[in-house]
Amino acid sequence: MSDLPFPRSLPEFQKLFPDDAACAAYLEAAKWREGFVCGHCNTAGDPFRFEARPGVLRCRKCRKDSRLTAGTVMEGTHTPLSVWFWAAYLVSSQTPGMSAVQFQRQLGLTRYETAFQILHKLRDRLESERGFSALHELTVDGWQAVRASLGLQVRPWSKPGPKPQPVAARFAKFVNRDGPIPAHRPDLGPCHLWTGAVRKDGYGAFTVNSKTEQAHRVGFKIAEGRWPEPCALHHCDNRLCVRRSHLFEGSRPENTADMVTKGRGTARTLSDEQVSDIVRRKAAGETQTAIAADLGVSQALVSLELKRRRA
Ligand SMILES: [Zn+2]
Numbered sequence: 001m002s003d004l005p006f007p008r009s010l011p012e013f014q015k016l017f018p019d020d021a022a023c024a025a026y027l028e029a030a031k032w033r034e035g036f037v038c039g040h041c042n043t044a045g046d047p048f049r050f051e052a053r054p055g056v057l058r059c060r061k062c063r064k065d066s067r068l069t070a071g072t073v074m075e076g077t078h079t080p081l082s083v084w085f086w087a088a089y090l091v092s093s094q095t096p097g098m099s100a101v102q103f104q105r106q107l108g109l110t111r112y113e114t115a116f117q118i119l120h121k122l123r124d125r126l127e128s129e130r131g132f133s134a135l136h137e138l139t140v141d142g143w144q145a146v147r148a149s150l151g152l153q154v155r156p157w158s159k160p161g162p163k164p165q166p167v168a169a170r171f172a173k174f175v176n177r178d179g180p181i182p183a184h185r186p187d188l189g190p191c192h193l194w195t196g197a198v199r200k201d202g203y204g205a206f207t208v209n210s211k212t213e214q215a216h217r218v219g220f221k222i223a224e225g226r227w228p229e230p231c232a233l234h235h236c237d238n239r240l241c242v243r244r245s246h247l248f249e250g251s252r253p254e255n256t257a258d259m260v261t262k263g264r265g266t267a268r269t270l271s272d273e274q275v276s277d278i279v280r281r282k283a284a285g286e287t288q289t290a291i292a293a294d295l296g297v298s299q300a301l302v303s304l305e306l307k308r309r310r311a
């Protein structure tokens with residue numbers, strides 16, 4: 001809409017929209033950016049215009065009419081376009097508490113019912129547009145609000161940025177497939193270690209559909225096409241492992257029992273030797289990031305282990 005007039009003040013508004021013909025010209029330009037195209041026969045070209053019916057354009061080829069107000073709040077009403085535009089300006093720029101009586105007076109309308117209907121139609125459209133844009137973290141203000149309340153298209157809005165990656169591809173970026181081979185179950189082969197964020201409970205954290213899930217549960221879901229019922233437990237005893245063949249399903253009590261029998265009341269994902277190594281290297285001046293990269297684990301886990309050791 002950048003090349004269409006954009007009133008910044010009341011005098012500018014009055015100058016741009018002095019009468020119905022000016023409003024109609026605006027609607028036409030807003031609707032057909034490249035010039036009129038008949039919606040009936042798809043023919044491009046200058047249509048017939050009627051002074052007495054500014055809201056109507058007639059195709060020169062098929063002679064059918066197109067309405068400028070189609071799809072807007074003005075569609076099907078007898079209220080002049082200039083009154084609608086002025087009303088939209090009032091609704092968009094005034095405090096929300098304006099009464100229909102005040103509205104009627106401002107617009108110079110003789111019928112209260114007309115004022116009431118116009119006011120509510122405009123407010124409804126503006127509200128729904130504001131609700132929509134709030135969902136997309138956008139704001140509707142000023143002239144956009146006038147357009148929104150009239151029901152004119154204001155949403156070529158899409159958030160810029162990269163297209164969302166499929167979950168599996170995004171997930172795989174955080175998985176190191178050369179993890180340690182569990183000492184008590186070498187037959188399992190190497191763990192696939194989560195290198196992303198780590199939750200307080202020692203499990204990996206991964207966000208799907210705005211919800212943060214345990215990474216190993218997501219690993220199960222990606223492999224199986226369904227979530228584990230109700231929990232995913234580790235054969236390998238490594239909370240950061242997301243490898244499907246290292247996981248099995250169990251209930252929550254079993255999960256707790258599993259933890260107790262395996263002798264880990266608190267989460268531990270690295271061996272004692274590895275943790276001692278981390279502490280020593282940190283004391284020697286290595287960064288957490290460098291140590292984490294070397295061990296193939298997340299920086300968050302290194303930080304967590306260091307905090308545990310200090311506690
Ligand atoms: Zn036509």
Ligand SMILES: [Zn+2]
Nearest residue numbers: 191236241246
């Ligand atoms: Zn594992």
